Amino acid sequence: MAIEIRPLEQFTIERLIPFHIGGVDISYTNAAFLMTAAVVLITALILLGTRKHALIPGRWQSLAEMSYEFVADMVETNVGHGGREFFPFVFTLFMFILFANFLGLIPYSYTVTSQIIVTFALAAVVFIGVTIVGIVKHGFHFLRLFVPQGVPAVLLLLLVPIELLSYCIRPFTLSIRLFANMLAGHTMLAIFGGFAASIGLLGIFPLGINILLVALEVLVAALQAYVFAILTCLYLSDAINLH
């Protein structure tokens, strides 16, 4: 009778193809499989969508064009003209997170972005990349990012550490935001699903809530990908449009 609710079980990593090299576990896991699936699907969408080059786009072509235009607009408005060269990076990032989030919504699949290490790796790439871009573009001058203008020297002693700290915190906020949203959302879905299964006929109420929650999760999945991409744009903009 009693159904055990284990809402965190869905985040277990399972080794699909166990593989060890020199004591290092590099097994092909379900998380890795979902990442592969996301990459394959994105590539398929873009390649198949743009295969025909139709003047009047078909369904797949307009999907591919819409995603292109969405990200291109985002980069253009947030980074400016100097950001065109970073469009491929932002587009890849946005599509990967979007597909990972959406694939995670499919029942019995796996949400890659609910693993902090995945989101942190993405955020670290953004953080290190932006810092390198800033140093390459501005050289030593890039450090002026941390020095507010027109401030007395005494206050600089206080303000520079704060600026430095708020800069170094970026990868953490970026990764924790995505991770926490996905983790919390999917846990909540599992909890309400467990209620629906365990309380019999009354379970129709948690089931109804779950339907609404799925709609919310669809919004969150898209929104988090958008937020991640737009913050990447803003950080790039800081590094490129330095005063």
Next chain:
Amino acid sequence: MVRRAPAILLPVPVSMVAPPGMSESRPPDPLVRLGEEIDKARAERVRRQPVVGDRSVLQQGLGLGVRIGIELVVAVVVATGLGWAIDRWFGTRPWGMILLFFLGIAAGMLNVYRAVTGVSGPVGYRPPDAGAAASEGGRWDDEDC
């Protein structure tokens, strides 16, 4: 396979919005005619839904709300953790943790403030028009009053 995509994913295709034969005068080039029809259909669509701007504002607001929620918490937690680690390395307990705790609060507030006021990023970055206004000189006196 390409044909059987679910139709929900798409806005109305341009060719359906403006069926051929709607325009009376026909330029010889079909591409020019098509372009005109698309423009007409787009104008029509914009006229019909004047709330397009509101939607993007809503989207931005949602994005902003989701962003700033976590900013303050993470700043304090990460800074305090960093202070704790520094204390362990250099044996300066508890000063590093105390100092970085307050710095973390300041940094978190700074980030939230910047996200809300729209001036994103560190102080070094200023939008071009704000920088020009500040360098005019006269403006500062006005603001002091």
